[in-house]
Amino acid sequence: MGQGNCVLRWSFVSAILMTMKLRRHRRVAKDVRSLLLGLLFISPWIFGFFLFLAYPVFSNFHLGMTEYSGFGEPEWIGLKNYQELFHDSLFWTSLYNTFYYVILAVPLGVVVAIVLALAMNQRVREVSTYRALLYIPSIAPTFALSMMLIWILNPRYGLFNYILGFLHIPAINWLGDTRFSKLAIVLVAQFGAGQIALIFLAALRAIPSHLYDAASLDGAGAWRKFWYITLPLLTPTILYDIIIGVGLGLQVFVPAYIMTDGGPLNSTMFTALYIYKNAFEYGRVGFAAAVSGLLFLINATVAVITFWSSRYWVNYNLE
């Protein structure tokens, strides 16, 4: 779905560029007709973009400058909500928790997804069965996974601590100890790695086999082939994964909502949960909108920096 959106966005951008080009040159009736036809074809997306994305974003910034409970008329208060949140220690705690999660969960997610993709790409007869088995955990909704993990992570009777017991690691109170609670949430996220692993699998299969053949002739081992061929050619997919992962990671909500309610001691109070509580428990929709707006700007900034940095590490040259 993300990729579909990406294609549509590029179509939209192309349409605008085309319009600009037409301004510079003599408009040809045929081109105009093509442009209109193109716009017509992507009109459902344009309509959806303005109605469900652009309008809510601008509306959110407006609400962020009001005192609003969700009912009645919003009262304009300017930047007061932003002033308040800059002095709100719980907001900073939530932002710290969110970045802690993103910094840990996203790179780990990339590694897990690549490992899964490599496993799915093995030339064995039962590969389709393995692929299905590795993909199955991603089908489970985060809600159901979280409910299940409460039991798996039980400090005394949980399966996870039982396995760690074989390694002589003492029992850990995953959800009740501030040192481990965020790690537990990071762990939940890895169950969804199968989705992105499929994209990595497609990228892996797009790598021409002659590159590996040439490397073999030069005497390269499996590790060198992975490091000098596979990994560089997976970087466009890694970039995609990071962009999507950071975007979703900054909005992490469900596992904390289900498993910890932000505790212990606010160690899993992520910004999205903080927004939710303010909007729907405390009736402070205006304040919650201000926090959402800030989170949106942070997300956009991180995405821009990631895109900018990609010129230094993403390899688009397959040949």
Added chain:
Amino acid sequence: MKSQLKTLFAIGSFLWFTGGAYGQTEIKFWLNSSLAATEKNAYQKAAEEFGQKNPKLKVNVEVVPGSETDVAKLMTAVRSGAGPDVAVVDRFTIAQRAATGLLVDLTSLMKKEGKDLSQEYSEGPWREVLYQNKAYALPTNTDARVLFYNKQLLKEAGIDSSEFDPAKGPMDPKRFQEIAFKLNQTDSSGAYTRIGFVPWLEQGWGYTWGYAFGGSFFDFANCKVTATDPGVVKGYQFLYDWAKALNPQKARTFVDTYWQWPAVGTLPDAQMPFFTGRVAFVITGNWIFATMKEVAPHLDYGVTYIPAPNGLKSTWSGGWSVAILQGAKNVEAAYQFLRFVAGEEGQSLLVKNAASLPTIKALMQNKDLFAPEYSFFLSLLPVSKSRPPLPVGALYWDRSKEAEEAVITNSKTPEEALKAVVDAVQPQMDRFCK
């Protein structure tokens, strides 16, 4: 063409006959998912009985996600015009929901009915449904928190349970600690397998201990959050000291193992630590009778006052209420249903099916309604307190829970933790102070 017209006529007649059947008015009634199963059943029965007595009205009961403080689904549904006519709302949040504009002011409806309902209901529950002296809901039930003890476990440990006879009044906290710690058990690794009493388990909230030590949580005269009131601080100090004596980390692991707090909703009733003998004492309320009947019918238990210094008899009451939501399609019919479900018939169903206590004064006098075990709880209602009904009630509750967590993990002193509560809640409260 003729046959098409006939078909249209047939469909139209069918729709008229079934959809607008007998001119029935539909009332959409929402229950939140955090209600106990017994409570949901009782409300369902009330809706059915109401329908039988009022054939022109039909109540459609729907269970939707939500909890005492989480009304996301309700808020968004009402905002979008798809909300219910009537919903069950936790009473201590009524002031807050009324302040946000979610609820319909019942004043004109009550005036039209010509009854002074404030005289029918007990003072505490009635005060909770008011915001700026106007009623926004009707209270359906109430409760009281007491100390339950497992007689069998006490007997096995050689403790004379007669010391807990309510006739002797509330036990002093120090004496209680001596007794409770005798019941602690650990395994070879030193982890607790039984703790006599975990003061913060189940209903042992900060409010419980703040009130037990004579504290007050709000000064209505001056519109001040008084979480740092000396009595409240003493209550939190009691929690701090108890946790320290148990070892905070070990106690936390015990609670997370056997109670899975705060994801407590995932634990089956039969696994509750008091029923499984993992704790010998627990603070909980009368609603437990309905569950106990199902999952622990042979448990040998007793009830007594919450331990408190100087013999102070303390408890606090909560409970639910029914309110009409903004945008309700048929306010008159909704009010009629409200009066039924929060009236004598509806409340009697809640008492019988969900082990509730009534909020209607007249019902409390009806001895036939209550099993003998209710008498102790009913006797406590005159001294019972409630959470302050404030337009920032949910925030105050959440921040008090955070303070409690900081105290039981010994990561903050009670003074520090409670000052943080005042610092967070008072500025929000100031918006409503005049």
